[in-house]
Each structure stands twice: as C-alpha cells, then as structure tokens.
Amino acid sequence: MPFQRFKRLRLMAATVAFGxxxxxxxxxxxxxxxxxxxxxxxxxxxxxxxxxxxxxxxxEINASGGVLGKQLKLVxxxxxxxxxxxxxxxxxxxxxxxCIAILGGFHSTVAVAQVDPVHEIGIPYMGVWAAxxxxxxxxxxxxxxxxxxxxxxxxxxxxxxxxxxVTKDGKIAFFYENTGWGNGAxxxxxxxxxxxxxxxxxxxxxxxxxxxxxxxxxxARDAGADVIIIWSLDREANQVLRAMxxxxxxxxxxxxxxxxxxxxxxxxxxxxxTRVMQTYSFLTPxxxxxxxxxxxxxxxxxxxxxxxxxxxxxxANAYDAVYLLADAIKIAGSYDWPKVQQALYQVERDGLVAPxxxxxxxxxxxxxxxxxxxxxxxxxxxxxxxIPFAGxxxxx
Amino acid sequence: MSTVAQYVLSGLAxxxxxxxxxxxxxxxxxxxxxxxxAHGDTLMxxxxxxxxxxxxxxxLGLACLIAIVxxxxxxxxxxxxxxxxxxxxxxSIGWMLTTIAVGIMVESIATIETQGYAxxxxxxxxxxxxxxxxxxxxPQELAIPVIxxxxxxxxxxxxxxxLIGRAMQAVAYNKNAAALMGIDVNLVVAFSFALAxxxxxxxxxLIAPVVQASATMGVLPGLKGFAIAIMGxxxxxxxxxxxxxxxxxxxxxxxxxxxxxxREIVGFSLMIVVLLAFPQGLFGKREVAKV
Numbered sequence: 001m002p003f004q005r006f007k008r009l010r011l012m013a014a015t016v017a018f019g020x021x022x023x024x025x026x027x028x029x030x031x032x033x034x035x036x037x038x039x040x041x042x043x044x045x046x047x048x049x050x051x052x053x054x055x056x057x058x059x060e061i062n063a064s065g066g067v068l069g070k071q072l073k074l075v076x077x078x079x080x081x082x083x084x085x086x087x088x089x090x091x092x093x094x095x096x097x098x099c100i101a102i103l104g105g106f107h108s109t110v111a112v113a114q115v116d117p118v119h120e121i122g123i124p125y126m127g128v129w130a131a132x133x134x135x136x137x138x139x140x141x142x143x144x145x146x147x148x149x150x151x152x153x154x155x156x157x158x159x160x161x162x163x164x165x166v167t168k169d170g171k172i173a174f175f176y177e178n179t180g181w182g183n184g185a186x187x188x189x190x191x192x193x194x195x196x197x198x199x200x201x202x203x204x205x206x207x208x209x210x211x212x213x214x215x216x217x218x219x220a221r222d223a224g225a226d227v228i229i230i231w232s233l234d235r236e237a238n239q240v241l242r243a244m245x246x247x248x249x250x251x252x253x254x255x256x257x258x259x260x261x262x263x264x265x266x267x268x269x270x271x272x273x274t275r276v277m278q279t280y281s282f283l284t285p286x287x288x289x290x291x292x293x294x295x296x297x298x299x300x301x302x303x304x305x306x307x308x309x310x311x312x313x314x315x316a317n318a319y320d321a322v323y324l325l326a327d328a329i330k331i332a333g334s335y336d337w338p339k340v341q342q343a344l345y346q347v348e349r350d351g352l353v354a355p356x357x358x359x360x361x362x363x364x365x366x367x368x369x370x371x372x373x374x375x376x377x378x379x380x381x382x383x384x385x386x387i388p389f390a391g392x393x394x395x396x
Numbered sequence: 397m398s399t400v401a402q403y404v405l406s407g408l409a410x411x412x413x414x415x416x417x418x419x420x421x422x423x424x425x426x427x428x429x430x431x432x433x434a435h436g437d438t439l440m441x442x443x444x445x446x447x448x449x450x451x452x453x454x455x456l457g458l459a460c461l462i463a464i465v466x467x468x469x470x471x472x473x474x475x476x477x478x479x480x481x482x483x484x485x486x487x488s489i490g491w492m493l494t495t496i497a498v499g500i501m502v503e504s505i506a507t508i509e510t511q512g513y514a515x516x517x518x519x520x521x522x523x524x525x526x527x528x529x530x531x532x533x534x535p536q537e538l539a540i541p542v543i544x545x546x547x548x549x550x551x552x553x554x555x556x557x558x559l560i561g562r563a564m565q566a567v568a569y570n571k572n573a574a575a576l577m578g579i580d581v582n583l584v585v586a587f588s589f590a591l592a593x594x595x596x597x598x599x600x601x602l603i604a605p606v607v608q609a610s611a612t613m614g615v616l617p618g619l620k621g622f623a624i625a626i627m628g629x630x631x632x633x634x635x636x637x638x639x640x641x642x643x644x645x646x647x648x649x650x651x652x653x654x655x656x657x658x659r660e661i662v663g664f665s666l667m668i669v670v671l672l673a674f675p676q677g678l679f680g681k682r683e684v685a686k687v
Contacts, residue, residue: 040504042612044512178657206656209616211607214406214532215652218399235514235608242606246525246532247402266516266608310513 029100029335031066032073033058033325034093036086036114037105037129039078042208042233045261046106049311050128051076053318054103056296061322067329072322075099079110086110087117094123100335101126101325103318104147108132109180118144124341126325128317131155131256132184136368144341146360147369148321148353149313150257152181154373155277156188157195159254162275162378163227164196166252173225173251174203175216175240177232177258185231185256201225206236213243221249230255237274238266245270261310264384271381273394278377280316280353282306284388289352293319307385313353317371320351324359324370398530403648405531405538409606411644412540413439416599417621418628418636419547420592425630426568427588430479430491432471434499436618438593442467442600443609444506447515456519460601467597468590474498475589480582499618506611514613519605540602541641547595548637564588620663627670629680639678 035054039047054074062071075097077089086105093099094117102118104111104127111130115138118125127135127147136147163172174189176182186203193199201223204216217240220228228251230237237259244250253274260278264271282294283306293316297303309315324347329335332343345362349355354375361367378389389395417435424431432438442463449459478498482490521536554561566574567584575581600614607613620643628639643663650662676682 038512040507040512042512042610044507044510046512048511204656207659209607209612210656211410211603212406212648214402215648216656218402218652235610238514238608242522242534246534248525248532262513266514268516268518 028098029337030073030098031068031070031335032075032097032099033101033103033322034075034077034089034097034099035103035105036077036079036089036093036110037103038081038107038110039076041080041082042235043081043106045311046129046314047076047078049314050103050105050318052297052301053128053315054322056293056300056315057319057322057326059296060292061326067326068333068335072326079105079107081107081110083107083110083113086114090114090117090123090125091121094121100124100329100337100340103128103321104130104135106130106314107181108135108152108184111135112180115140115145121337122341123337124325124328124344126321128321129314130181132181133188134184137365142338142341143365143368144337145368146344148317148324148351148359148371149369150277150279150371150376151369152185152256153188153191154369155256155376156185156192158277158373158376159229159256160189160192160196162254163229163252164198166254167227169224169226170198171201171224171226172198173220173223173228174200175213175220175228175230175232176203176205177236178205178207181258182231189229189231206232206239208233208236210236210239213239214246216240217243217249218247220251221247225251227252227254231258232256233258234261234263234266237263238271241267241270241274257313260313260379260386264381264386268384272383274381275389275394276379276381276386278379278386279313279371279375281377281379281386281388282309282312283386284377287352289350293352307387316353320349320353320356320370323349323351324356399652401529402531402533403652404645405528405533407645407648408541408641409533409537409644410647411641412542412544413599413603413617413640414621414624414644415541415544415637415640416547416595416602417617418625418640419544419551419633420595421622421625422630422633422636423551423564423588423592423595425625427564428475428479428483428585430483431495431622432474432479432589432592433492433495433622434474434502434618435592435596435621436614436616437499437502438467438470438596439600439603439614439617440503440506440609440611441470442597443517443604443613444510444515444600444611445597446601447517447604447609450517451515463601464594464597467600468594470502471593471596472586472590474593475586479589480585503611503615510611512611514608514610517601517604517609522605534606536602536605540599543598543602544637544640547598548633551633560584560587623664623667625677627667627677629674629677631681632677632679635677635679 037047079086101124106129108130125145131150131152133153255276327347328343332339347359359370380389445466446459446463478494479491522534525532563579624640625636628636
C-alpha cells in the first residue's frame, strides 16, 4: 500500500505542476470577449442590457471584417450578483475560454472581488456598469481594470453639485443601500460635500427588500433635510418615496443611477421630479451612431419606442466598451493580454456615449476610467418615463 | 408621540404579513408534521400573478382572487409531488430538501419572467395615506393585521364547526387513529397545505401594492414567518399570530431607535433567547408522546 500511496502522491504533484506550468504558458488567446454579469437575481435586467449593447457592437465589427481577420464572439456568464461566482467566471473566461478581455457587470461587490484574479491572470477587464471607485483605482501597476461607466467618486461630486443647486438651507441627507455599492459611496459623498464646506444632516441605510422606510424618512424630516441624495435600486427607492408620501414629506430627490430602471412604473406620480444621474439617454437628439444603435435595438430586439428602453446607460456603455477593446486589439496587432492592456492607452474614438480622446491615460491613476464627470447626464422621472432634465418641466 | 404611533402601526402592518405566513406554517405542521419551506414563495406567486393579471387588464378583485387560488393550487400540487412521497418512511426529512428545491425553482422561473424587475400592483388602498395620531399609513397597511386576526378566528371556526376542520384536528392528534376512524388522511393533509398556501398567496396579494411584486419578495417573509412560527409555538394558532404582530412592531422600534442594520441581529438573537427560555415556543404546548 505505501508504494501505491506514494504513486498517487506523485501523480498529484505532477498534476499540480502541470497545471501551474500550463497557466504560466497560456497559449493562444481566442477572438472572444467574456462577460460576467448578473443575468439572474434582482438585477437581471442589467445583464440583458449589457448583452444587447455588446452584441450590437460585435455584430457591427464582424460585419466589417472582425478583428485581425477573425470574427469576434461574446461568451456570456451569469454571476447572479455573487462575488464568488464573478471570480469563478473570471478564471473561466481567461483560462478555459481564453478570451481576450472580460466585460464587467452591474454589481460593485463582484467588480471589487474580480480585481485580484484579473491581476493574478493578467487579463484586461473592462467595466461597463459597476461604479465602485476602488474597483478601478485599485493601486495595481500595471492596472488591468478599465471602465466605461460612472465612477462613484465623480458621481458623488456630480450629485452633490445638483443637490446644492436645489437646496434652500444646505440641509442634505444621504440614503444608501447596505451593500458594497452603497457603503462604498458614503465616504465619496461626505468628501464631495466637505469640499463645498458642507456636511450631511443624516446618513440613513437600508437593506435590499426592506418593506418600510418610515423610521429613516422620519429622521431625515426631523433633521430638516430638504434634499435627499439616494444610492439605491428602484425597488427600495420606491419604498423611500412611499414612506415620504405617508408622512407628507416632500424633499427633492437626487439619485445615483440605480433608480433608473422602473421607478416611474413602481412609484407612479410619486416619482415625478426625482433626478437621476445617467451616462446615456436615447431620448436626447441622437448622433449618427445613436441612430444606428436605435435602429438595431428595434430590428433585433423589438424595442420600438426609445422611451421604453430600460437601462440605456448599460447598453451604451457596453457598446462603446466592445469598440474600445476592438480598437486596442487592432493597435496591439495581437490578442495577447499585456499587449492589449498597453494598447488600450492609445485608443482614441468618437464613441456613442462620449468622445474618448484619449480613452485612458496611463500617467493618471484616476484615468483608467474613460467617462469623465462632464460626460454625465442629469435625467428626471416624469409620468413614468426617465427624460433628460434639461428642458423638462422641472428645469427652472 | 407621532413617532411611536408610526412605529407601532408600520410594525403591525409588516407583522400582519409575518403572522399570515406563520399561520400557514402552523396549519401545515399541525396536519402533516412537515412544512413547506417554499411557503415564502406562495407570497410571491400571489403577488406576481395578481400584478400580471392586472397589467393585462383584468379587474383588480378578480385578479387577486385568481392569484390566491393559484397559490392554493401550488400548495396542493407541491404537497402531492414534493412532500407526500417523502413522509412514508418514519423520520424522513426528504421533504425539507424537496420543498426548498421547489422554492428555488419557482423563484428562478419568476426571475426569468420578470427579468429581476419589481412589478407594481395598483390598488385603491394605496392612493392616499391616512393620518392616525400623527402617523401616516396607507389604508392597505391598516387592513393587513386586521385580516391576519380574522384569518386566525376563521381558522378556529373551521376547526370547531366543520367536518374538514375536525378531521384536521383528528389527523393532527393521531394519524393512524384518524385513518382507522375513516378519515382520508392524505386528503386532509393536502387540504391543509392548500389552505396554508391560500393564506400565503393572500398575504402576497395584500402586501404587493405596498412593496411591489418581485421574484424575491417572499424570501425574507418566508424565513421570518417560519422563525416566528417556532418562536410563538408552532402548535398554537393565536400564539403564532400574536408573535408575528409583536415581532413586526419590535423590528420597527429597533430600526427607529438603534439602526436599520441592527434589525436582523436583534431579531434573530431574540429568537434564540426565546427558544432557550421556552423550548416549545412562547405559546406552544409540550407534546407528550406515550411510548
């Protein structure tokens, strides 16, 4: 028996050694982009939006010859908003599918968990939704995490500026969900307010699926807040609006983009006037690229009316992300991960969401983010639809 | 004063939902010595079916009625497919796994169907709020605890006055003896599961206008409903209903005076303490098994 055990041990050691060696000498990347996003769970709509945006871009790129002579492919995985699954998907996309890059998903907790495996493997990651500051500003060098989406730090400044425009006596409250995204935003909002010499009158938190927000709303009212900055999803924001309605408290709401899905449908007229930060809207005058994407959304996905498109930012960000990656692959002249990572810093493009000139800046650690605060857009809920704030009935 | 009133009334509303769910657990446990761990999902079935039917133009009342019947049907089918086959052997706990499995499946289907979005269920009960002692509440929320108490009273009448109710009690007391008396035990157990699910779906329909119907709306009420059933003493209907109402109010006070994030910590700690002090639950009777 001892001999057999020894043989088994040796076999195991050989397997491990082989595994290590093969991951070090990762051969032949394939012309695919892997997406790990939430296709199930409470944010399932986000995964579908990302998929739409990425597919439209990939179809266009393939129609004009693909990248480096090959057709590009999208490989879709579901992380269901769970960090361990995001990590697992990262490894699968890189090591099993051997894709060139990873597209990120909706959940910040997943994006933050992906930072380490992405750098262990050394595969470029392109975030298109999750806005957590530290996911991209992670202190790694070289940094493989890129993003075409909002960044909480900048969103906080953007929303604080809007809040200060509206408030009469500078009393601003902050409501945030008890998740990686919400908790990560608290210091950002505090810092943005401190930069303007102000501080929050209250900061209130709540969990997903909480069914009544009366205690939190009453504390905000008692503190005299006339503007509430909110970091949540539609479902919970609806509870906040209803709790306010019940005690006849009507502050102005300024929200991060978690409340850009179907708040208008859930809260009905209570949502009217709720301001939301967006990166993109299909309801503004569209560029040529925008018209083309809208036409495809109609022909391929049956979305006829632009005002019914939910999660426009997610679709548009994913669309641009695929194009920036394709550009980088062409500049690199190879599917090789480190070469593509370097090439991303040289990409310049007139995108759907913004002009990227350049998309990323190697010299500035804040600029692995392609979208800058001046590209953000303020929208507002009005009669069940999310419309651009400029020119809306609330724009006085 | 208005703050305290707000916490009490909001707490009674959410507590009413817990009470209805817990009452369902009580009914199932009494008849079958097993429960449906997918019971929280009957809330979701009730809420979602009603929301879908209203969205395609059905009148609210009829949509809610059909939704509640769908919930009951779900309980009936689930008992037949996922509970009964596993109750044959003594000490079998297969039903735990199978009911949880069915719950996860139903929830996944609902997520695919809704894409994760919550759906509104418009109701006249939430068009405007009413003020009571300075506290603001929707009439819909006020109705919930009242309905929970009515369900408890109704169950008592059913058990005392009707044949099926008496049969339920007989089965709860001793299955074999009941069978020897000519009671169709399987039918009574199936009826209990259906009745419990009817209550669950009704709770879903009641709460959906306030919280919106979504694939995950039943998860937490389902879990807490079970915890409350255990805490209140799963053999006592008034026990679980009163515990449910009290638990809801307690939650609001914790949210109000400590913090929202402390709610589950305090709540579940309390549950453990209660069980240490009262192993049969607050209102439960010790079950004596003669050997």
